[in-house]
Each structure stands twice: as structure tokens, then as C-alpha cells.
Amino acid sequence: MHPLPKDDSKAVYDEREFNRLDLQHEAVKLAFEGLNICSEQVDRVLDPLGGQKSVLDLGSGSGVWCIEMAERYPHATILGVDIEPQDRSNVPPNYLFEVWDVNSGLEKFYGRYDLVHTRFTTGVFSNPQAALIEMERCLKPGGLLIVISGGLLLSEDRKTMYPMYTRENPRGSWFQRSAMAMFLGIKKLGIDAQSFEREIDNGLWNHELLDPSSCAAALITVPIGPWPASPDAEEARRLQKLGEYWRDNALIVHRHWERLHEVSGRSRAEWKLTVRNVDEEVRQTRHRVAMRMRAIWGQARGVHSPLSTPSWPPTPSKPHGSFQIVSIHHSEDEWARMAQEHQATITSEMHSFLDVANFDALL
Numbered sequence: 001m002h003p004l005p006k007d008d009s010k011a012v013y014d015e016r017e018f019n020r021l022d023l024q025h026e027a028v029k030l031a032f033e034g035l036n037i038c039s040e041q042v043d044r045v046l047d048p049l050g051g052q053k054s055v056l057d058l059g060s061g062s063g064v065w066c067i068e069m070a071e072r073y074p075h076a077t078i079l080g081v082d083i084e085p086q087d088r089s090n091v092p093p094n095y096l097f098e099v100w101d102v103n104s105g106l107e108k109f110y111g112r113y114d115l116v117h118t119r120f121t122t123g124v125f126s127n128p129q130a131a132l133i134e135m136e137r138c139l140k141p142g143g144l145l146i147v148i149s150g151g152l153l154l155s156e157d158r159k160t161m162y163p164m165y166t167r168e169n170p171r172g173s174w175f176q177r178s179a180m181a182m183f184l185g186i187k188k189l190g191i192d193a194q195s196f197e198r199e200i201d202n203g204l205w206n207h208e209l210l211d212p213s214s215c216a217a218a219l220i221t222v223p224i225g226p227w228p229a230s231p232d233a234e235e236a237r238r239l240q241k242l243g244e245y246w247r248d249n250a251l252i253v254h255r256h257w258e259r260l261h262e263v264s265g266r267s268r269a270e271w272k273l274t275v276r277n278v279d280e281e282v283r284q285t286r287h288r289v290a291m292r293m294r295a296i297w298g299q300a301r302g303v304h305s306p307l308s309t310p311s312w313p314p315t316p317s318k319p320h321g322s323f324q325i326v327s328i329h330h331s332e333d334e335w336a337r338m339a340q341e342h343q344a345t346i347t348s349e350m351h352s353f354l355d356v357a358n359f360d361a362l363l
Ligand SMILES: C[S@@+](CC[C@H](N)C(=O)[O-])C[C@H]1O[C@@H](n2cnc3c(N)ncnc32)[C@H](O)[C@@H]1O
Pocket: 001, 002, 003, 006, 013, 021, 022, 025, 058, 059, 060, 061, 062, 065, 081, 082, 083, 084, 100, 101, 102, 103, 118, 119, 120, 121, 124
């Protein structure tokens, strides 16, 4: 997960970044308990009894998701597209890759896919609302669209934003402060990352091309650091591993924000101070915090698919001991209310940080 404008992120998409994306993929699978958040639905749209199947992944990065999909569904052709070329060897024969700028339109993919997937591409689509409709046009009748957004801001529970460090509030989080500066940098570059998140807030229920009864959404909270406990030994191990993965990932992702801090107007000295404090805070798990990922999905209208029956989708919400990782929501109203409640916990300091030039300058 890492929303970055292309021209300002050159250094990011190198081999090390591909390795990080592969590692992050493992961390996502651990949270989803599988390759996909709605794996039963994916199994059904890619059922081999339905003949040859096709999958499109937009902004495929290192290609790791595509490759695993190709292995899991050998009868399906998986096409990854990314603006950056990719040169992986030993890939399955049913995995294809194409360099393509998703903002130059998706007409050539229209009507061809049983599954369209995009993950951690906030900030990639210049017009997220139009991009979702474009993705839907790529579906065959009954095909499934899955959009996964990575949240970089920290929450103290599933709906409350964690306070950021300021001179007034030295007990707040440096990482949270740094994430706010990164978002301001993105905004200053003319990219409206918030509009992608607003689309996620809305879910896909009102999309004309999709069948609303097939739509659902998931909130996925991943601990930053191995702090959550569980009375269940196996679950405790899983939470520990998950926390360690996401802690390490957060530390690497954070290093990528230097340029965006600069664009946001924070001084170089403040960036150095921030890196020192973020490293210390995250390594020591000083705050019991989590990141909120979200996923939305739905199926194209047009066939009487079993996925459109009232029993769809059968996946229950899963509480995990005292720390809930995944919850799945079928009600549009409930999903919208959760988004509003979360927005309402953004503190006035955070709003000021995004609006007032050099708010709370530390150096
Ligand atoms: C954070 S990575 C996510 C990679 C992958 N989806 C994953 O989950 O590991 C975002 C990807 O979007 C790609 N990207 C950025 N702008 C793009 C564009 N205009 N068209 C296609 N891909 C783009 C980047 O090159 C990068 O590989």
C-alpha cells in the first residue's frame, strides 16, 4: 500500500520495492486468511466448470497476486497491467503482463473479464469515480469487481482515529503526524487521494452496472506491532506474526515519504526528526494502533448467477479473540455509517495540519 504520484516516486519502484510488495502480499494474506477477501465468491466466478476464465489486475506491482492467482486457477488467464515494466522469470504460463497506464482508458479490456481486481492503488487513478465505472465495463456479465484500499492512518480501535504528535499533544503518534504530512504532499501535487477513499466509503451498491444484491464491503484492521493478545494460542501466534509484518512494512513505507514531506512544506530538519521518532515509536510499539484497510466488491448485472441469489454472500463476520481483524458488511447504510463515524474522529489538529501552512512547525 503506498499511494504515490508516478513522477515523484521513481526511486520507489525498484527491486527493493518489488520485494517489499511481495512481503506485504504475505501480510495481506495473513489478514485475509487467504489470497482474496471474498474467496468463496472468487472461486464461484472462476469455477472451471464455466470454461476458460479471465482475470485483470490493475496496478499489479510486483505481480505477486497475479502469479498466485495463476497457480491457484490454472484454467484462468491472469493479466497484470502496470505503468512500470516488469521482468519476472519462472512465471506460470497463464500469467501475462502488459505495460499500460490505467488513466489512458480501459476500452480495450471491456467485457472480457470474470474478475477485475485492484489493490493498494489509491492515488493512482486520476478520477476514481470514473475509473470504477471503467473497471465495471471490463467485466463479463456476472463478473466480479474487487477494489482494496490500504489505509495508512492509524486507528486506536476499529473506528477511532489515533491522535497525532503535536507540541500540544506530545503523547500522540509521530507516524500519524507523518502520514498527515504525506497526504498533504499528495494533495499539493494535485492528486485527490480522498476522492478514492470517498468511493470506498460509498461502496458499490449504487453502481448502475452492478447488481446491488451482490455488493459487500470489508473492514480489515491490522495491528502495527505484536501488541494484541488472544486467549487462543494459535490466534495469539497469528496476531503476533501479523503485527510484526505490518510493523516492518510501516517502517519501510515511511522511508518513502521524504519527497512528499518536502512538497507538503515541512522542513528537512523536521523530516529527520520525524524519521528518528517514527522509527523509535514503531519499533518499540509505543502505541497500540492498527491500520484500516478496506475492500469493496460487487458483480456485474446480466446473468442469473447463483451469486445474485438472496443467500449471497454467505461469508460471516469473524471476530478474532479480542482483536477483530476482518468484518464483512452487506448493508450499505451500515457501511456508510461506519465511514461517517470514522471521519468524525479526525481531530481538529489533523484538519489544521492539512489546511494551515506549516501548522505546528517543530523546527
Ligand atoms: C502500491 S503498488 C500496489 C501493487 C499491487 N497491486 C500490490 O497490491 O502489491 C501500486 C502500483 O500501481 C502502479 N501504478 C501507478 N500509476 C499507474 C498507472 N497510471 N497505471 C498503471 N499502474 C500504475 C505502480 O507502478 C505500482 O506498481
